[in-house]
Amino acid sequence: MAVWQEGCRRVQKLSLEETDGRGFxxxxxxxxxxxxxxxxxxxxxxxWLRRNSFIFNQSFSDPGSIISHARDIMSTFTEVHFRSLESGLPHSQPRWERPPLSWKKINWDAALEISNRRVGIGLVVRNGAGxxxxxxxxxxxxxxDPTLAEVLGAWHALLFCRQQRYTHVILEGDSQEVVKALRKDGPC
Known part of the structure; x- marks a missing residue:
């Protein structure tokens, strides 16, 4: 409550229906x-990050630090956004393309948490209809190692394909190094 009291006034007065995350x-x-x-x-x-820090690291930060951190993030975001517009750099999102109808597309990514020495890997499988x-x-x-984390992400995507007996698959990841190695003939 202390954090929301310092935030946007319109948000404080909002009355929202109970719904799922997308509806919210x-x-x-x-x-x-x-x-x-x-x-x-x-x-x-x-x-959410403050909650996780409290639960997993027994670290508790005061609400004021969240407000100042949020303002720093927003300021940095705005500065970078306008700098890219002023420099004439293209400001478009990469477009996700659905696979052919009888194919599956698996997008995978890995996130490295160095402080706890662990990696989180996520996979999403979509069909030809998206x-x-x-x-x-x-x-x-x-x-x-970040590259090893990405390799493990690709490995788990491949294992998942094998377990599900997928035969027509497109793998898509954000590590150019790993994707190039996977495209080579022979061992990576």
């Missing part, structure tokens, strides 16, 4: 302008 975000998007939405989502994420058919998360301890 759609309600926020319909009722807030861009800056208010950015602040609200930034605060929500920082509150619908999510499956998702998987894996937590692996004692990995401290």
């Amino acid at each position: 975000l759609l309600q926020l998007r319909a009722r807030l302008n861009g800056e208010e939405l950015l602040e609200t989502l930034t605060l929500a994420r920082l509150i 619908e999510v058919e499956a998702a998987l998360t894996v937590c692996i301890p004692f990995v401290i």
Whole structure:
């Protein structure tokens, strides 16, 4: 409550219907302008991280630090955003393309948490209509190399394909080094 009291006044007065996460975000998007939405989502994420820090690390930060951290994040985001617009750099999102109808596309990624020496891997499987058919998360301890984490993400994507007996698959990851190695003939 202390964090939300320092945030956007319009958010404090909102009355939202109970719904799932997607419905909640759609309600926020319909009722807030861009800056208010950015602040609200930034605060929500920082509150979630504060909760996790308390539960897993027994570390408790005061609410004022969350507000100042959120303002720093928003300031940095705005500065970088306008700098890219002023420099004439293209400001477009990469587009996800669905696979052919009889194929599956597996997007995988790995996130490294150095302080706890572990890796989180996520996979999302979509069909030719672009619908999510499956998702998987894996937590692996004692990995401290980012490239190895990405390799493990690709490995788990391949294992999942094998377990599900997928024969027509497109693998998509964000590590150019790993993707190039997978495209080579012979051993990686």
